[in-house]
Amino acid sequence: MAERAKPVQPHVSKRAVLPWIGAFLKPYRGKVITAIIFLFIGSLAWLSLGQGVRLMVDEGFLKDNGSRLNEIIMLVIAITALSSSAIFCRFYLMTWLGERVSADIRLKVYDHLLKLSPGFYAKLRTGEVISRFTADSTLLQSVVGSSLSMALRASVTVIGGIVMMAITSFKMTGLVLLAVPMVLGPIFFFGRKVRDLSRKSQDKVGDLGAYVDETLHEIHTVQAYCHEEQDRALFNHRVEAVMDAAKGRIKYRSILISLVMFLSILAIAVVVWVGAHDVMSGAISAGELSAFMFYAVMVAGSVATISEVIGEIQRAAGATERLIELIETPIDIPIVENPLKLTSAVRGELELKDVRFSYSKFDDTSRATELSDGNSLELVDSPEPIHSPEPVESPESDNSHASVANNNEVIRGLNIHIKPGERVALVGASGAGKSTLFELLQRFYVLDSGSIELDGVDIAKLSPQTLRQQYALVPQESVIFATSVLENVRYGRIEASEDDVKQACIAAKADEFITEFSDGYQTYLGERGVRLSGGQKQRIAIARAILADRPILLLDEATSALDAVSEQKVKQALDSLMVGKTTLIIAHRLATVINADRILVLDKGQVVGSGTHAELMQSSELYREFASLQLLTDDK
Template sequence: MELTNDGDTGRAGRVRRRRQSRVLSRYAGRPIRLIWRYVARRKLAHAVVLASVVAAVGCALGSQYGIRNLVDALPGGRAHPQHVIHAFAVLVALILADNLFWRIAGWVSARTFVAVTGDIRREMFDYLTVHAPTFFSDKQPGVLSSRISATANAVYVIENTVAWTALPPCLTVIGAIVMVGAVSIPMSLTLVGISAGLAFCLFLLARKGTSRHEAFAAQAASVDGELVDVIGNMGLVRAFCALVLERRRFDTLLAAEGDARRRSLLYLEKLRLLHAFAICILSAGVLGWTVWLWSVGRATTGDVVLIGSLGFSILHGSRDIAVAFVDLTQYVARLGEASETLLIPHAMPEPTRATPLEVRQASVDFENVTFAYPGRRPVLTGLNLHIGAGERVGLIGPSGAGKSTILALLQHFYEPDSGCVRISGQDIAHVTLQSLQGAISIVPQDASLFHRSLLDNIRYGCPDATEADVRRACEDAYCLDFINAMPEGLNTIAGDRGTKLSGGQRQRIAIARAILKDSPILLLDEATSALDTASETAIQAALERLMQHRTVIAIAHRLSTLQSFDRIVVLNRGRVVQQGTPAELAAVPGIYRDTLARQIRRTPAPRPELM
């Protein structure tokens, strides 16, 4: 049977995701291109916002021209009131239109900018989940989650800053310069030169501060990661009386973040101070020039009002542009730093021509497999292992022998350095990850649960299962009794990583989850390690039913859990050193017999009153 529901839509979805992954990786460290990617998806909405802002600024500038006409109409207004009325009506219409266009821009942007942040979070999360396990082992979960939020928030702030803080004064400066030119070309050209010079100087100075902003973004992400790490391990912190130590460590991180933030903010303030000083001098110059034009009869009273108003608009607009640009520099730097962390190319991308895994006979083969974790010696060396369909095989051996690595390679968490892993004769490196995961159920040593209801946790691998199906799986896993004893039953929240349940209860929930998924290949990684003897006996019966007609690979330190298995494979230093039935291995010298003897000696003799 083919363990996938992938049809044409599924294949199209896989192609789309692969293409998206390749495209997104190109945006690492390129924040401007990344922003444009999401803006381009909603071109019409962004165009409406842009047009509304342009129209609003145009009306605002027109209002100043309307004031000029009204002032010039007043001296002869008693003789010709129609001129005053007309100037007044035009001015009121421009003011109303100004406010209307701002509200249109605000209404559309409220929907559009929020939708953009949703697109970013969705794609960043999708991209993040496809990274190989080595990516997650090198980074704190809190750092990664904070960077997804930082990316979306930075784009949101950048869009709002451009729309409301940077674009309006920029348009105002351009429009005002054009209008000033209608009265005094020299003044217009002077204002153009001054504004351009200020903008260029501030641009150069702002670029020099990028490293400070990036350093602050990295420190902030580290603090977030440390918070998640400590909170997630609070039990360990308390067990080792390390509260004071962690508080000191956190204080150190906060101090480093505070220093980085101060350096970033103070640099911005220096730029603003420099610009404010220039504006004070230039404002006085423009005002003096305007009065001189009036004194020599080259400007009317209305022109004085207009030029003075527009001159101040230009100079203050350049200040607002500078402030907005400096702020944008900071957020663009944060966006670039976050994207560099998240959008590094995937180490194990799914092949373009990957096909769904078809499991007719669930055999497993490791063919001359050699594997080493990055920077470490080989864990497996030329491993050859065949597991027939429906066979139950136990893996034992000392720590570091390669038992867990075999399970990890079978789930395609890593690529072998050489050799290949096959299921039903198909190289798993060339099959879709979704179909591979669908063919395998696992009960891990440390059963991890989501902070969701027990019902959601149990049917995690089979989301369409009914509550009746879940209850049958719970009954088979011997966890229905303790679930029914809880006030909310299956709706009980498991807590973060299942902390509201005991270790044995978590393990039984994980077994119920595997029973419900009903995959042809079952992996047991110390599945009964967290259970007491009585619970282990009960679970063994459930596992016995679960293992029927399935290929089972189990890691177990308690050899008693492997006595019903077809074969036991003994590993040492990444190679198979012994294999056979439990009875065969117990009769010959080796790791299995020595381990069995030690466990028998540690098993307490039954007390007479319990016999």
């Protein structure tokens, strides 16, 4: 049994994380440089306080000089004010940069996600994508805006503190430096562990988000089948998986922080003991020892800050890798560098030449069902249709016939010529390839071989946007967005006026129920149109297609969810809509096929019959079976 296709993720080198973030900071290099300048000013100001401590002890306390002590105190206050002002500027700029970089990353990721085909989203759950898009970018924002700033400040303090310690006492500084490897060792060792475990933890959080998205999306089914208890148990299992993944990360971070703190204080204690003996022997003054202690404490505190922040930075590195994987996912529909142009008046002529296509790498179980169109005529004992096939990437065709022996082909050597303005109905059993044909016409997938031409131009040589602007789609399961009626209808023609929208709704027989809403065309329809009935959703979708006014219509049995009265009204609207337009209809009912200029009977990706209803009743046994089992039955 073949392994189910996994999401294609590019390998991301861990060394690529910082340059990747740096690329987003590059446009704001002025603010980055300014923030670094203020960071240095603040850190150096704090470091200069050590000399203030030395002066207070040697020239104030020990010499009992009150006026000098007052001068030194005023100097300390001035240095503190300067440092605080620098901290404000640095904190503001770094926080702004964190927010800006996070926003830019989200914009870039979303822009890339819009370019990926439906095949990508059939392989990777939407909840997982959302987790990377939101949680991971938020974590990165926190690091760039806060943790990274703290790490840089602490690093400057460590370096500056060591320099000032060396100026004060070279011998004691040498002792401190001997302890540095003991402190840095755990940082590098445990930091690497934290990074790897953080990546695993973020993956588990993504899985959790995907499960929540799935269950809440299908809450009607969950509650209708009283599946709440099982979902609680499954959710609890995923929550515990997140917790288990976090335990290792927490353990290593805790070990890291405690080890660094212990080793730092131990080193300071040893140095103080040596320094105290030097003061008693007269090698250094009490003020110099006090200044050295001040610097040593600052260095130890900064090292502890670095060890604590390093965990957050490593955690963000894991999240960043997930974002890089997402943004570097190859676009599975090749973009033509120099796309061809269509004529200003598209006639709508379609021609399929020996088209072959397969959703490859299925396992045996999924193959039987995933080839289903999800909305086709079913024969007795035919498998239940599945609405979410899992295609994988297919290389651009070279028009070879290497795929002839591929038993997984959904479309097998299809040759169809559709004239401009022709009305063609497609009938066939589940898995015949009807919905797949719709997907291929809009180039959501790449052909294995063959070509599809629109007005004599190979659609592979057009830009996807140019191609898809020629189609108006009315799916069987209408798509309604969480916005107003007005915005839903003009989704395909955003520049349309409100009057244009109303005229389209009147033509689709939708105006009659829209005007009954308290807010009319401004009525918010809820997530996935929960406030509408099935028939109302379909009429909104039809109004959208009418308003788009495109030369080719793709109708996936656009009246299937309507009652008898509404169906008759919408059919009248569709009849006027289809005048002068090339129309392909996935047909389930007799009334649809009778009105078609031509009917194509599909079976296992091939055309096995073509003609009018009367002709096919005489010439096609398969069509007669459809007519008796499905078409005629539905219209009784």
